[in-house]
Amino acid sequence: MRIFVDGDGSPVKDLTIEVALTYSIDVVIVTSIDHYSMKEYPENVSVIYVDKGADAADYKIVQLIGKGDILITQDYGLASLVLPKEVRVLHQLGYEYTGENMDGLLEQRYFSAKVRKGGGRTKGPKAFTQADREKFKEKLLLLIEQSIH
Template identity: 30%
Template sequence: MGFQILVDADACPVVPEIEHVAKKYGVSLQLFCDTNHVLSSEVGDVHVIGAGADAVDIAVANACKKGDVVVTQDYGVAAMVLGKGAHAVYVVKKARRSSKKMHLKGPCKRTAENDERFAEKFERLIHSLVEVCK
C-alpha cells in the first residue's frame, strides 16, 4: 500500500471505526498516544510517546509522509500534515456539540450516529485512496 493511516489517538473517539477500515482495506495503521492514554490494538502499531506538551502531535507530524492519512482532533496537527502533502481528517469537536440543548458541563456526548457518519465518510476516503494506488 502506498500510504498509511496515522492517528493522534489521545482521547480519539473513533479508534474502533478507524481500526475496522484499516483492517478491511489492509492499510497500515499507526496509533500515537502519550503515557496518560495508553491503548492497545490488534490491528495497528501503538506508539507511546512520553507525556509532554505537544509530544504526540509532533511525533505524528514527524512520522507522516506525503499521501498518508492523519486523523486528529488538533487543528495544528492537521495544518502541519497538510503542509507535508498528507490527508488530514479533522475530527471536529463541534460535532459533539450539535445538540441545541445547552450543556453547562461541556459538550454533549458523541452518539452512535456521529460515529457511524464518521465511519462511512472515512471508509469512502480510504477506498478512494486504495483505488488510486492500484
C-alpha cells in the same frame, strides 16, 4: 498508505482499526505514555507512546507521517502542520480538514483561546453520538477509496 490516529482521547480508534483491517491498511496510534494500555491490537496496528507533554504526540506524528497517509485528529493545529505533506486529515466528526477551511478553523481556535484567557467561557464539545460514528466511518471509507483508486 497508513492511517495515523492522534490517540489521546480519540473516540474512533477502534472504528478506524476495524475499517483499516478491511483494506489491510496499517494503523499507527500515537499517544501519550499517560494513556499506556496492555490492550492487544491486530497485527496491522502499532502503538507509539510519547513522553508527557501537550504536543509530544503531535510532534511525533509530524515526524512520521508522509504523503498519501491519512490522519485522524480533532487538533486543528496538528492538521495545519501535516496538510502541506499531502496528507488527508479527518476529524472524528467526519469532516475533512483542507487548505480551504484551515484558516477559518485556526482563527476560531485563536479567538476561543483569547476569550478563555480573558476569563470567559466557551462551549465544550458535544457528546459523541452513534450518528457521529456513522458519519466518520462513511467519510473514512470515502477517503480510503479515493486514495487507492
